[in-house]
Amino acid sequence: MTEGVGLDMDAAPGEVDEWDPEGIVPWIVFLAGPGARRITGEVFVVHGNTVKRMESWRPLAQIRREVHWDQESLGAAVAELGAGSDTMRIGDFLELRDRLA
Amino acid sequence: MTLSGKVAIVTGAGQGIGRAEARALARAGAHVVVNDVGRAADDPSVRTADRVVAEIRAEGGSAEANHSDITSWDGGRELVEQSLARSGALDILVCNAGIVRDRTLSKMDLKEWDDVIRVHLHGHFVPMRFAATHWRERARATGAPVDATVIATSSEAGLWGTFGQANYSAAKAGIIALTQVAAREFAAYGVTANAICPARVPR
Numbered sequence: 278m279t280e281g282v283g284l285d286m287d288a289a290p291g292e293v294d295e296w297d298p299e300g301i302v303p304w305i306v307f308l309a310g311p312g313a314r315r316i317t318g319e320v321f322v323v324h325g326n327t328v329k330r331m332e333s334w335r336p337l338a339q340i341r342r343e344v345h346w347d348q349e350s351l352g353a354a355v356a357e358l359g360a361g362s363d364t365m366r367i368g369d370f371l372e373l374r375d376r377l378a
Numbered sequence: 379m380t381l382s383g384k385v386a387i388v389t390g391a392g393q394g395i396g397r398a399e400a401r402a403l404a405r406a407g408a409h410v411v412v413n414d415v416g417r418a419a420d421d422p423s424v425r426t427a428d429r430v431v432a433e434i435r436a437e438g439g440s441a442e443a444n445h446s447d448i449t450s451w452d453g454g455r456e457l458v459e460q461s462l463a464r465s466g467a468l469d470i471l472v473c474n475a476g477i478v479r480d481r482t483l484s485k486m487d488l489k490e491w492d493d494v495i496r497v498h499l500h501g502h503f504v505p506m507r508f509a510a511t512h513w514r515e516r517a518r519a520t521g522a523p524v525d526a527t528v529i530a531t532s533s534e535a536g537l538w539g540t541f542g543q544a545n546y547s548a549a550k551a552g553i554i555a556l557t558q559v560a561a562r563e564f565a566a567y568g569v570t571a572n573a574i575c576p577a578r579v580p581r
Binding site: 298299301302303304305306308309310311313314315316317318319320321322323324331333 | 380381384386394395397399401402403406408469470472525527529532534554557558561562564565570571572573574575576577
């Protein structure tokens with residue numbers, strides 16, 4: 278484990294310890310074994326008894342024009358990209374900005 | 379046992395997840411090369427890798443220690459060469475070594491950045507590089523695919539970015555890209571490469 282990560286995250290009594298390395302190692306042994314010979318180039322998030330296969334980067338939306346963009350046309354089209362619509366991130370940003378104000 | 383006859387290297391295996399990985403691989407039948415530069419917090423005269431080797435042997439498993447600094451070119455080469463010299467093979471490479479030096483970007487200095495990038499990215503790249511050289515030569519010599527695998531250790535910090543962890547998040551994102559390149563290149567020898575992100579769910 279990365280030194281210092283998770284050291285203050287012990288599970289409360291009766292809860293599953295999501296950082297318990299013993300929850301991760303069965304997946305490591307599987308990946309190292311014959312059952313995983315066709316698995317490659319993948320990213321797995323492993324916590325507790327949960328294994329998630331992650332999807333690689335892919336475009337969510339795109340805008341395109343036959344000629345170079347100008348500021349006016351970009352301003353009109355940018356909504357099609359949905360940029361800034363991630364409410365979690367923009368919410369975090371606004372909260373931190375308000376805290377500094 | 380699943381991994382009987384296999385030889386595994388686990389870097390950063392002196393404690394935490396690396397230690398658990400090394401012990402689990404040994405329980406599954408692999409001979410494990412336990413790599414760590416660290417010393418025990420409760421007794422600095424004891425090297426953590428030696429302690430894990432003793433634990434594995436006490437459980438009836440097979441292991442040997444390696445204390446090389448795998449962020450250096452020579453250290454990574456020595457680790458792979460030790461595995462090949464004493465065990466005759468290398469079938470499983472688990473790259474796990476890592477550190478954190480958390481600080482917000484406005485306060486982080488270059489040493490904090492460099493240390494984290496070096497341990498994670500050099501620490502993954504160098505052993506992987508020398509293992510790849512061995513696997514390529516083995517595939518060419520035998521004319522057959524090599525049955526070997528790399529397991530890299532990333533983090534959700536490398537997927538989303540984590541507040542106060544610019545260095546760690548960048549390093550972990552780099553490990554994912556490194557692993558994907560390894561998967562593409564190593565396919566020519568039959569070797570697989572995947573990354574795991576140990577994580578926790580919020581309560």
